[in-house]
Amino acid sequence: MPHDTFxxxxxxxxxxxxxxxxxxxxxxxxxxxxxxxxxxxxxxxERFVGDGIRGATVDRDDVFLSTKTVHHDVPSDPDAVxxxxxxxxxxxxxxxxxxxxxxxxxxxxxxDAILPAYDDAYDSGNARRIxxxxxxxxxxxxxxxxxxxxxxxxxxxxxxxLPQEDLVAYAQKHDHWLVAYSPLAQGEVFDVPEIRxxxxxxxxxxxxxxxxWLLSHDNVAAIPKASSREHMVQNLAxxxxxxxxxxxxxxxxxxxxxxxxxxxxxPWNW
Numbered sequence: 001m002p003h004d005t006f007x008x009x010x011x012x013x014x015x016x017x018x019x020x021x022x023x024x025x026x027x028x029x030x031x032x033x034x035x036x037x038x039x040x041x042x043x044x045x046e047r048f049v050g051d052g053i054r055g056a057t058v059d060r061d062d063v064f065l066s067t068k069t070v071h072h073d074v075p076s077d078p079d080a081v082x083x084x085x086x087x088x089x090x091x092x093x094x095x096x097x098x099x100x101x102x103x104x105x106x107x108x109x110x111x112d113a114i115l116p117a118y119d120d121a122y123d124s125g126n127a128r129r130i131x132x133x134x135x136x137x138x139x140x141x142x143x144x145x146x147x148x149x150x151x152x153x154x155x156x157x158x159x160x161x162l163p164q165e166d167l168v169a170y171a172q173k174h175d176h177w178l179v180a181y182s183p184l185a186q187g188e189v190f191d192v193p194e195i196r197x198x199x200x201x202x203x204x205x206x207x208x209x210x211x212x213w214l215l216s217h218d219n220v221a222a223i224p225k226a227s228s229r230e231h232m233v234q235n236l237a238x239x240x241x242x243x244x245x246x247x248x249x250x251x252x253x254x255x256x257x258x259x260x261x262x263x264x265x266x267p268w269n270w
Contacts, residue, residue, distance in 0.1 A: 006153075007064050008215055009236055010036030012181055012223035019045040025227050026052025030063065032232050038155075038179075038223045039092075040068035040103055041084060046091035054093065066099035067092065068133055068155075070114055072107035072265040081117040089126060100127035101155055105139045106265040111146045122149035131155060131179070136267050137170050144174065153177040158220070159185045160195060160210055160251050161258045171219050180214050182260045183222040194254050198247045204238075207231075211238035213251045 011029045013022050022045045026037055030053070039049045046067060053063055069075075069084045089097065100121055102114065121127040129152035132143055144151055154171060158164045158180035171178040189195050190206045199209045207224070214222045215238065226232045243251075262269070 006177060006221060007034070007036035008221040009211065009239060010034065010038050010064070010066075010179075010221065010223040011232070012225040013037065013039045013045055013049055014043050014225060015045070019043070020048050021227060022048040023051040023055065027056045028229050029226070029232050030056035030058045032229060033236050034232065035062060036064040036066075036221070036223070038066045038181075040071070040101075041088055042068075042071040042074055042103065046088060047093075050092040050094065060094065064098045065092065065094065066101065066131070066153075067097050068101035068103035068131075070102050070104065070107075070109055072104040072109075072263070076108065078108050078110065078113040081114055082120065085117060085121050085126065096126050096128055099129045099131050099152060101131040101133045101153070102135075102143075104134050104265060105132070105136075105143075105267055111139075111142050115143060115146045119148045129153070134266060137166060139267055140170060140174075151176045153179050153221075155179040155181055155223075157182045157259060157261050158214065158222075159183050160189055160192065160213055160254055161185050161256055162260075163252070168217055168220065176219070178217070178220045180220060180222040183214055183224050184210055185258060186260050188258060188260070192254060192256070194250050198243065198250055201247070202241060202243075204241055205234055208234060208238040208241050209243070209247075209251070211235060212241035212243050213248065215239065216243055216248055 067088045130149040131153035133155040189210045195206045
């Protein structure tokens with residue numbers, strides 16, 4: 001099976017508007033070296049992401065493609081989940097995705113009703129791997145007891161202002177990836193003094209330092225959004241930034257905490 005090595009920096013593709021931009025953005029990302037593209041049903045851009053992959057010079061088998069369904073209110077009927085999964089594949093124009101996530105454990109989500117559809121997608125080969133997103137440790141326990149497919153990844157917001165120590169430890173214990181979305185806290189990490197200090201030391205950008213800090217965890221990947229070639233190249237270069245123990249300690253000493261994505265339906269708010 002392809003993708004024995006999980007690409008640890010991928011392209012996040014959420015945007016509130018101008019969804020058509022992701023055709024060119026994805027094509028550019030693949031051109032500069034990305035091999036991991038992340039989208040979701042609710043982003044309403046899967047068609048454009050798929051067009052970008054097909055328009056690139058990179059073979060589909062060399063692209064790790066992930067998507068998500070079962071948003072907190074989409075679809076509205078648990079029985080429609082298999083059709084929703086098929087719809088993701090149709091819009092992307094692929095026979096299978098490399099990773100299929102449950103987007104939120106809220107709204108229509110119920111582990112007994114929803115997760116069998118993901119097992120079916122895994123068994124049929126429509127989803128090569130299964131993931132969860134925005135779960136708490138307790139909900140992860142419940143899901144892991146229900147899923148027959150191995151849990152490959154858990155996607156959550158993570159960055160130096162939201163280090164997610166418990167979920168990192170959980171992923172290490174249970175041998176799955178933690179995938180960080182909003183890994184730059186939508187730009188808020190750029191002005192954090194400790195991050196700027198480390199960036200100056202290494203002649204790097206605050207974004208690169210934040211991404212390198214994420215990658216310093218053995219089981220963490222990151223999917224920063226980027227729309228310019230320059231930022232895409234800079235983000236990928238974070239893989240080569242080697243933070244030392246002093247740098248890690250400096251970043252870990254940040255006492256400010258902030259969650260960027262904090263909807264009422266987030267299970268941490270229950």
